[in-house]
Every structure is written in structure tokens, then in C-alpha cells.
Amino acid sequence: MNGKYLYSLLAVIVLSLVAYVGTALLRLQVFFGVIVPYLAMLVFVAMFAYRMLVWSRSPVPFRIPTTAGQAKSLPWIQRNRFDSPFTKWEVVVRMALEILTFRSLFRNTRMQLKEDGRIAYDLELWLWLFAITFHYAFFVVLLRHLRFFLEPVPYAVQLLGTVDTFLQIGTPVISMSSFALAGAVLVLFLRRVYLPHLRFISLAADYFPLFLIFGIAFTGIYMRYITKIDVTAAKALTYGLVSFHLPAVADMQAISPIFYVHLFFVSVLLAYFPFSKLMHLGGVFLSPTRNLPNNTRAVRHVNPWNYPVKVHTYDEYEDDFRDKMIEAGLPVEKKE
Amino acid sequence: MSDLPKANQLYHTIEHRTPATDWMDTPTVIRKGIYCYAANPKSLEALSAPNPREWNPVEEDWKLPDNWQEIIHKGFKERLEKFRSFKVFMDICVRCGACADKCHYFIGTGDPKNMPVLRAELLRSVYRNDFTMAGKIMGRVAGARPMTLEVLKEWWSYLFQCSECRRCSVFCPYGIDTAEITIMGRELLNLLGLNIDWIATPVANCYRTGNHLGIQPHAFKDMLDFFVDDIEEITGVRMAPNFNKKGADILFITPSGDVFADPGTYTAMGYLILFHYLKEKYGLEVTWSTYASEGGNFGFFTSHETMKRLNSKMYAEAKRLGVKWILGGECGHMWRVIHQYMDTMNGPADFLEEPVNPITGTRFENAKSTKMVHITEFTADLIKHNKLELDPGRNDNVVLTFHDSCNPARGMGLLEEPRYVIRNTCRHFYEMPANTIRENTFCCGSGSGLNAGEDMELRLTGGLPRANAVKYVHEKHGVNMLGCVCAIDRAVFPDLMRYWVPGVDVTGVHELVGNALILPGEKERTTNLRGEDLPGMEDEADE
Numbered sequence: 001m002n003g004k005y006l007y008s009l010l011a012v013i014v015l016s017l018v019a020y021v022g023t024a025l026l027r028l029q030v031f032f033g034v035i036v037p038y039l040a041m042l043v044f045v046a047m048f049a050y051r052m053l054v055w056s057r058s059p060v061p062f063r064i065p066t067t068a069g070q071a072k073s074l075p076w077i078q079r080n081r082f083d084s085p086f087t088k089w090e091v092v093v094r095m096a097l098e099i100l101t102f103r104s105l106f107r108n109t110r111m112q113l114k115e116d117g118r119i120a121y122d123l124e125l126w127l128w129l130f131a132i133t134f135h136y137a138f139f140v141v142l143l144r145h146l147r148f149f150l151e152p153v154p155y156a157v158q159l160l161g162t163v164d165t166f167l168q169i170g171t172p173v174i175s176m177s178s179f180a181l182a183g184a185v186l187v188l189f190l191r192r193v194y195l196p197h198l199r200f201i202s203l204a205a206d207y208f209p210l211f212l213i214f215g216i217a218f219t220g221i222y223m224r225y226i227t228k229i230d231v232t233a234a235k236a237l238t239y240g241l242v243s244f245h246l247p248a249v250a251d252m253q254a255i256s257p258i259f260y261v262h263l264f265f266v267s268v269l270l271a272y273f274p275f276s277k278l279m280h281l282g283g284v285f286l287s288p289t290r291n292l293p294n295n296t297r298a299v300r301h302v303n304p305w306n307y308p309v310k311v312h313t314y315d316e317y318e319d320d321f322r323d324k325m326i327e328a329g330l331p332v333e334k335k336e
Numbered sequence: 337m338s339d340l341p342k343a344n345q346l347y348h349t350i351e352h353r354t355p356a357t358d359w360m361d362t363p364t365v366i367r368k369g370i371y372c373y374a375a376n377p378k379s380l381e382a383l384s385a386p387n388p389r390e391w392n393p394v395e396e397d398w399k400l401p402d403n404w405q406e407i408i409h410k411g412f413k414e415r416l417e418k419f420r421s422f423k424v425f426m427d428i429c430v431r432c433g434a435c436a437d438k439c440h441y442f443i444g445t446g447d448p449k450n451m452p453v454l455r456a457e458l459l460r461s462v463y464r465n466d467f468t469m470a471g472k473i474m475g476r477v478a479g480a481r482p483m484t485l486e487v488l489k490e491w492w493s494y495l496f497q498c499s500e501c502r503r504c505s506v507f508c509p510y511g512i513d514t515a516e517i518t519i520m521g522r523e524l525l526n527l528l529g530l531n532i533d534w535i536a537t538p539v540a541n542c543y544r545t546g547n548h549l550g551i552q553p554h555a556f557k558d559m560l561d562f563f564v565d566d567i568e569e570i571t572g573v574r575m576a577p578n579f580n581k582k583g584a585d586i587l588f589i590t591p592s593g594d595v596f597a598d599p600g601t602y603t604a605m606g607y608l609i610l611f612h613y614l615k616e617k618y619g620l621e622v623t624w625s626t627y628a629s630e631g632g633n634f635g636f637f638t639s640h641e642t643m644k645r646l647n648s649k650m651y652a653e654a655k656r657l658g659v660k661w662i663l664g665g666e667c668g669h670m671w672r673v674i675h676q677y678m679d680t681m682n683g684p685a686d687f688l689e690e691p692v693n694p695i696t697g698t699r700f701e702n703a704k705s706t707k708m709v710h711i712t713e714f715t716a717d718l719i720k721h722n723k724l725e726l727d728p729g730r731n732d733n734v735v736l737t738f739h740d741s742c743n744p745a746r747g748m749g750l751l752e753e754p755r756y757v758i759r760n761t762c763r764h765f766y767e768m769p770a771n772t773i774r775e776n777t778f779c780c781g782s783g784s785g786l787n788a789g790e791d792m793e794l795r796l797t798g799g800l801p802r803a804n805a806v807k808y809v810h811e812k813h814g815v816n817m818l819g820c821v822c823a824i825d826r827a828v829f830p831d832l833m834r835y836w837v838p839g840v841d842v843t844g845v846h847e848l849v850g851n852a853l854i855l856p857g858e859k860e861r862t863t864n865l866r867g868e869d870l871p872g873m874e875d876e877a878d879e
Contacts, residue, residue, distance in 0.1 A: 196354045200448055
């Protein structure tokens, strides 16, 4: 057993119990339904902005893109605009490919030392597949949840719900995104546990968000398909949170505790987000090896803290070697 | 090399296993064959670098200054504030593991701490402890650990098992570049005087004599004159290279390794032949410099400041000589420095002209600010405009494959230029498998100052992925020559090939040019620049 994921799993179980007991027994619906979500949102927004500000205000002394294709060179040499971008717009495309399609992960290979003495590097797209499934499923789930925060529900959100459920398997209709999210999280977790090298590098901080997000997906699916909570009452609270017209406490207490577990998980995720590796969401935009053009020889990059350094001048050099230079017939500045 | 088993046996002993202990509890062993000797204190003193002293990596006591932890902490903080790359890369890794099996040192040694992600975690763990709230509160659960002597030794060991090749950064979904991590880590180690001698002494030499090898001006000229004699013997043409010549059109700077040792010397002869040809045919004056007699920059493997101090000679000399622009020879990390750092740290080069090839009229738009052009860009342009008379048949004994050096490939995007020159000078050219060339190229195993003698096991295991791909084309197409545009490649590949792929030799691209280029007034050549018989000339040579 691995302490790192055990701790994380335990933490998530404790969190669920806290919210369940807190609402089912202690009747702290206002705390878990209002105070915690507001605080979590505040922490998320403030700290996310703070982290982004610190990053974006830190200097970029050198323009150091990783080039992954032919650079702009002689006019007759075919260049690779998006893996070795020269202009700002080419960088925008490179970044869009990275962020929207996980381009770099799509290059992934798996190395194998073969018995016959060959080393093979085969394309390995499982990580890409589960990573992109996870992210897009999460994104769709988030968008679908807009219906809990907007009134009337915009057509686009309704349409998304329809598209997401087009694989209608009996009733209730199934949202693919929820199951894709839970499934992808599960695979990403199993990958971490079963691949020895991945287990070796994984920290508790790698398991915790997976368990937490799985908890979110699980409670969400449970509410929708198993216990069938009172959606109208839940929406009264969620819409109340964004419109600052909260429902009566008695109405809040009528919502199933499982809803509060779900909401508490989400709150914890929000508050945890800016302090964790999940900040890759913001950081990916600021990675200097990806978001800079490969034009450093054509357009000078300025280092804001460039400072003068002590150098060995030509005069000092000639002073050291003048006689030998003269003897060898090399030109010198001073004959003596 | 004698300590190592035969190549075939070594290959089958490589295992990619993880120890039962957590990585933080797995002790670091600094082992013969893997580590490089400590910096000579005299070399550190020559640059006024901090904490010069005699010390030995395998001894318990590293004779560190009393406040070494404070020095590391302050140095870490300073670099987090000065480099967005460092700050962001400390924060955003998700440990997805995509980088793990992309590193040649991991592939070759099987040591899990050579996975790029873990190499970075060596620093990140201390970063979390010292600079993040989660790390301060939760400690090890948050992946944090304090800076101890064991951690310092672990840093030292693994930061000198990274060649800053950037292959991992191609595959990282956030572009996290282990080269950046290693660069910062080595800067921190240098604050404690913990450089390796194979870097520190070339740096000291370069500072004083202008080149890594410490060749003094008269000796530098002697060495080139020696090539002039050899070329005359082979071609019948006597050439007179310019040295430190004021008013020349172009200043040429290349790594000193090519002046010093085979097979780089043949590439240097190729340069001499090309420049003589251009002078005779078109009146172009190219000058060498004994002061700026080093293109490579081991300062880059020491600290940003040291890199800047050494590189300053290029512009200073160009200004003093009054040339129009600078031409750079075949070198790997030299070109990363020129392409991504030089103008920023040593520029602006407003005393030079925007580079134009006076023979073809081509403007090198991509170099208009830095004013330094890569020799394969220059030669490719000349060939494209039919300005060189070439006989590729003189390279018919060569069955070539081409190794993209890490830095030109991933720090510059110079991929097609050398291939164009190769295709016009050599008729038998085969590419290695796609996953091992261009942006996916594998390091020679000895980059970033790790090309010493004492770490041969590291070099040969780290070079395995490259050698293995060469072996593939050697067996499939009969490749007998590995081409490259890097002086370190030329210095280290002969050992690597002898071990893994006997029967493959090493050449620079401009050696091929030197052989193929038909000089005005030359005699019929019977041998190539190496003194080997040309195809069909075996009989003539014997007479």
C-alpha cells in the first residue's frame, strides 16, 4: 500500500463525512451551502489572480522557445510555422494547438529496449486520450452546470445538454460528459498506481485532486441517477448564490445532504486550486518555451535586468601575448 | 572504457526498475564512471568565482562554506524572481510522466532519478519547502523536504547527468524545459564552488586565451598553418588564411575543438578551403580571430553571467576589426547561445551591418539583429545560387547519416540547411528513424560540458539511444559515416561509435564541402582531406 494515495483517499473521505455529518446531523446548511462556497470562490479568484500576476510580472530575461520544427531561414527553405513560430500570430496558433489539442502530449512515444538490440519508440497516445477526455469532459460538465446559475437557461447551455445526452440509453437520459469525466479520472489514477515509474514520481498532491474530482463526479452522478434530489430546491440555492437572493434556511435544509457533499467537494477544489499543480491551467499560457516566437536573431529581446559584467578585453589579451603575437606575425594594436 | 562490459552485454544489463524505497529515501551514490572531477580551484579563481577550494566528490566532506544553506536559499530566491521560466516550471508540473522515457540518460542508465520529471523534483522539493505555503505547513506530504547535505549531493550528481538537450521539453504539455532547471541548479552549485573541472578549466582558459583549450595566439596560427600545409599537399593549392585582419568583410568564429583534434580538424580544413575559394573567386575576405577563437561557450554550463562574460568577445572583436557581420562555424550549444542569448546579453550590435551575402545578394533576414549567420545557412545559400563548383563524387566513399545536434534542432530550428549542404556534397545519404532525428534527436550523451574522460560510462550509456539509431542505418544501409554540425559531437562520437557501432566514423558537414569543392588551379586530388584514397584513385595514390 502506498501512503501517498492512502492519505489522499482518506482526506477525501473525511471531507465527505464532514459535509454529510455537518448537514445531515448538525444542520449547518448555511455554513456548507453559503459560507464555504463564497469563501472558496473568494480564495479561488483572489489567489488565482495573484498567482497569475506574480508569474506575469516576473521578468522573461531571454527568449527561449523550444523549437520543434524548421525555423524561418532562407526564403526557399520550407519552414514550420507552428512548431517553430516566427511571428506573434504563429505563436498564437502554437499556443492554441497546445491548449486546445494538447499538441505536445500528442507526440508521446513509449520507449522499449528490445531483445534483438533495437530500441523502439512507438507512438503512445493513451495518455493524450485520457488527458484530453478528462479535460474536455470536465469543461462540458462545467458548462452544463451553468443551468444552475443562470435564469433563464441560455439556449446554448440547453443545446449542450441535448448534445451531451444524444446517446439515450433508457431513462433517465445519460450525460456522457459525467461518465467520461469519472472514467478518465479513474484511468489517470490507475495509471499512477500501476505504472511503476509513475508511482515512483507521484506525490500525495497528485492523488488528492484525482480523488476529489472523482468524488465530485460520483456525487453528481449519484444525485442525478440514483437518489434524484430535489433539483428545484438545489437550483434555488445555487442561483441564490450568484444572484445574492438566498432561499430560506428551511428550504436549504430540505436539500439532500449528498448535495452538500458535492458542493463541499467543489468548494474544496476551488480553494485548493490556486495552491496546487492545478495552476497549470494558468501557467501553460506563460510557459516561455512555448509562448515566445523563435525570432531572437531577427528581433532583439531585451532583458530588463541585464547588467554589465567583467570581461577580458582585447587590450588585456594583447598585453598578455604581445611578444608572441609579433613573433608569429599576427597584427597587434601596440608594438610595445 | 576498459571497465565496461562489451556493448552487447551492457545493453542487456540495462534495467528500468524503480527501487522499493520512496525516491526521497533512496540514497545517491556518486560513482566512478558517472561523475566528473571537481573544479580546479585555480580555474575558479581565474574568474573570481566563489568558494574555490580543493574538494573531492567521493569524499564525505565537501568543505562547504558554513552558511551554504543560506547561500542556496538566497540564490534560489533571486533566480525565482529573475526568471519566469524557473518560477513557472517550479509550479506547474503535474507529473504526468510524458518526459520520463524521453531522456537519453534515463534510457541508457535506467536510473529513475534521470527521468526529467524527477531531476526537476530534486529542486522542486526544496522549492516547496522554502517558498510555498503548502510545503511549509505540510512538509513531506506536500512533496517538500529541507535542503540537507544529502540533497545537495543528489543535486550535484544528477545536475551533472543532464546535458541540457531539451528533448523532454518537446514532449512536455507545458513546455517545461529541464535545461532551464539544470542551468539554474548548476548556477546555485557554482555559488558554492561546486563546478566540475571539465567545465571550469575550459571556462578559465577561454576567458584568458580566447578559447577553451587554452591555445595561445601564436599556437592557434601555427595549427591553422599546419592545415594549410596538409591542404596544399592534397590539393596543390596554397592558401593564406587571414588572422585578426582589420577591414575584412566577415569575422569567422568556430569552436576551438575543431582546430585541435580529429576529426574536427578536417572540418576546420573544410572552412579554410571554402574561404580560400570565396576569396579567389569573389574577393570575399573572411578573417579568423585569435582573441575570439572560441565559438563554444562552457560559461553557458556555469552561469548566465559567465556565459555573457565569455561571449562578449565576439562582438568586441567584430567591432575592433570593423567587419560587416559575423559567421559562425558548426557547433551545438554555441548556436543556442548565439541564437537565443547573444543579442540580448551582449547586444545591440548596432556597429555591424545587417548580414548580406555579397556573392548572392541574399539578405539573412532571420539574423538581421544579431548579425551572426550559421555557416550552413551561408553555404546553403551559396550552393542554391550555384556559386560553388562541387564534385560530390569525391565523397562517394561516404555513406552518410546525419545527427541533428540538440541545440541547433531544439533551440534554433536549424534542420534543413545542413541537409541541403549534405545532399549537394554527398550522394549516399540516409536518415535515421524519424523518432530519433530533427526535433526528436537524441543527444550525443556528452553535451553541456560532460565530455570528460572520467565519466565515460555515463557518456556511453547516455549516448546509447543515438548510437542505437546509427546502428540501425549502419546495418540497413551500410552507413559508415555520421555527419553532424557540432564540435562536441565530433569530439565524442568517435568513442561512442567505437563502443556501440564499430565501422562508423564521424564528420562535420564542412569536411564534405572541403572534399567536394573544386578549387581554382587545384591538381587532381587522389585523396580526401583525411588522406584516404578517393574512389577510383586507389592506384594513382600508390604511384
